[in-house]
Amino acid sequence: MSGRQQRKIDNSFLEIKQAFIKWEENKEDPYIAEKEIRLLIEKISNMQTTIKKSDSHLYEENEIKLIKIKKKFILLSENLYEDVSKKYLIDITYNDLIKGNDETLLRYGVVGLLKKEKFIEQAFHKYFDNNTPDHPKDEYPLARSSKRKFVIHTGPTNSGKTYDSLVKLKNSHSGMYLAPLRLLALEIYEKLNVDGTPCALTTGDEEIEVPFSRHISCTIEKADLEHFYELVVIDESQLAGDNFRGAAWTRAILGLYAQEIHICCSLNAVTVINKLIKDCGDSIEIVINERKTPLIMEDIEFKFPRDVRAGDALIVFSRKMVLKTASALSEYNIKSSLIYGNLPPDTRRKQVSLFAEGINEVVVSTDAIGMGLNLPIKRVVLMETEKYDGDEQRILTDQEVKQIAGRAGRKGIYPVGYVNVINDKERIIQQLYKFDEELTKVYIGPTKNTILKIRIGTLKEKLMYWKSFGSKVSYIEKTDIEEQLYLLDSLNKNLETSLSEEELYRAIHIPFDYKNEKLLYKWQNYLREAASNIDEHTKPIINLNAELEDLELMYREVDLYYSFSKAYNKKIDNQWVQEKRELISEQIHFILNEGLLKEGKHCSRCLQPVPLNSAFNKCDECFQKENK
Structure with a gap:
């Protein structure tokens, strides 16, 4: 056994020798050579346990070799440290780093030890502290060079916030509309052009130029901060408080170079957005809108699909459930339009059109419908009251319930909007009429100029330590x-x-x-x-x-x-x-x-598949629950 182990040790010593040659002659990245040697030293040390028990003489010879290797490693690591310390602007000495503990250096390596002791993090934080402004508003000098006027339009859904803003936008000399969704940006682009205001379109996936246009409709992430606009509309601005996308709204509020900016948001976002605008030194006017049609929760129990009627929007929270619900409806010859995240914009537009024109009786949608899409919905029915948000399955938030349910009762089409739910009705009623908790924070993202100007570290390190540095403003947090x-x-x-x-x-x-x-x-x-x-x-x-x-x-x-x-x-x-987009759409x-309409029979309660020869329109589990 010891002979085999010794041969492995001898091979490892040879590999260390070759790695040292590569390191000294710069034939390989020194960081790679350093890591390779550390791992080989650890490997030999582990095998020495077996050698020590069987052959003490061999053990002593190996230990002498290891001591020489470790001394050479410590010496070369000092040269490596000089390079690293210059790269990260670290001003401690090599001896202060290792503190006489060679084994710690052998375990972690130069960079690993610097990270363990947080010297690299401290170097980045010192750089951010000295080179970033106390408030992110000062990362936008063009916006700070002008005095801007903000008009905050707030109120519940279907209160005309966006409509009032768009009237102003159409009458402006130049303007921009910022949407939370590509489909909504497309809708406003089409609306402005139809109404006689030439308007271009810019989203992350599409650009359409329109001759003589001085207006543009964009997704929020594509907001143009380089050019001056007479008027800009920012829709669904309460999303500034969203950990994943909120930074795009905060960036627009802080950085737009415009004379007048109209913000559409829910009531619970007004205080924190007001604070953000005041920090910029701009003027603010707040317009509170009332809902145009009453919203009523129905007392009657909703049974699917028996109680489905024309003008309904059936809300589920996954593509799979949209398809299942539509398939189940088709068994009863109920035509439905489908809306979910992965649909191409042109397909979604056609599906919306079929519902708006009454060709399809109902719409089956995910919560994308809550983001301002203008549909003639008489009643919203929540088929599910929980959603998977990317991390966990959770109940809907109060704001999600209000945003989705509030789409019922389109002004000028239906005098009243109705809401129903397939389960958890008491909780949904409470959420629907509950006073919203105020948003207390907004999110910012790293700006390109700030990150690329940093003179130390890799791009990953710059972003990682930008995130860990925290914010200098109490109500502003770093985005995910x-x-x-x-x-x-x-x-x-x-x-x-x-x-x-x-x-x-x-x-x-x-x-x-x-x-x-x-x-x-x-x-x-x-x-x-x-x-x-x-x-x-x-x-x-x-x-x-x-x-x-x-x-x-x-x-x-x-x-x-x-x-x-x-x-x-x-x-x-x-x-x-x-051509390909059109064909695929x-x-x-x-x-x-x-x-998709021929997918078989489904449970009328949970939409799970039911055998075609079943005498009932419910699965066994749902049938037993109802007949307890």
Whole structure:
């Protein structure tokens, strides 16, 4: 046994010798060589336990070799530390770092020890403290150069907040509308053009230029802070308090270069947004709107699908449940429009149109419907009262209940809006009429200029320590940047070093579903192509005979091709993009209208599959619950 172990130790000593040569002659990244040697020393030390028991003479010889190796490692590490300390602007001495404890250095390495003792974090925090303003408003000098007027339009849903703002926007010399959703940006773009105000469109996946336009409709993340506008409308601004997307609203409020800015938000967001505007030194007017139609919770019990009627919006919280619900309705010859996150904008628009024109009797939707989409809804029915938010399955918040339920009762079409729910009615009633808790904080994200100006560390470290630095303003917090850090972690080391930090920063802010493995692979491949300086990115393969889920993915692949090409100034086949988007959208629209309707029999309560030969329209579990 000891002979075999000794041969392994001898091989490890040889590997250490080769690693030292690479390190000394700069044939390999010294950080890689350092880590390799540390791991080999640890490996030998572990095997020495066996040698010590069987051959003390061999053990002593190995220990002498190890002592020499460790001394050489400590010596070379001092040179490595000089490089690291300059890179991170760390001013302690090498001896102060290791404090005479060589074993700690051997365990962690230079960089690992600096991180363990938080010297690198302290270096970043010192840099942020000295080089970032006390308030994020001062990261936007153009906005600070002008005196802006804010008008806050607040009130419940269906109170005309956005309508009043859009009237002002249409009458302005130049203006911009900022939407929470691409579909809503598209709706306002179309509305302004139909009403005679030439308007362009910019979203993360699409740009449409309109001749002579001085107005633009955008998704909030695409807000233009570089040009002056007479008037800007920011919709659903209470989302400034959202941990994942709120930074885009805060950025717009702080950074817009405009004469007049109209903010549409819920009542519970007014105080914190008011505070943000006051910090900027701008003037504020607050307009409180009342709901245009009453909203009534029905007393009667709702049974699905027996009680479904024309004008209903049936709300569920996943794509799967949207499809199941629509399929179950089709068994009773009830035509429904479908709205959920993965649908292409053109498909969603057609589905909305079928409902608005009365061709489809009801709409089955996720909570995307709560984001200001204008639909002629008479009654909202919550088919579910819990949702998966990406981290956990949880009950709906008060604000979510109000946003969704409030879509019932469209002014000018229905004099009253109705709400019903399939379960938990008492709780939903309380949430619907409960006074909202005030938002107490808004979120900010890292600005490109701030991050790229940092003279120390990698892009990942800059973002990571920006997040850990905290905020200098009590009611402003740092947004979640998990996606950006994950994308940087997913990169091959060679690819990361072949692109500039600015190029990497652009890539990690391209909008796509990074949790989808196929899209992540496409993103990584487009980065490899960008690094190789090709003229045009590879187009995705399109198969119109694919299943619904695959077609939805194809559409997002076309979006990613377009977004990457725009971000890296590559040649874009715009005709191909438009043609494929239209073809995929048409096919998805066809499947939703014709193809998904033959999926079999479902439980009328929970929508789970029921055997076709069952005598009942409920599954066994729901039947037993009702007949206890």
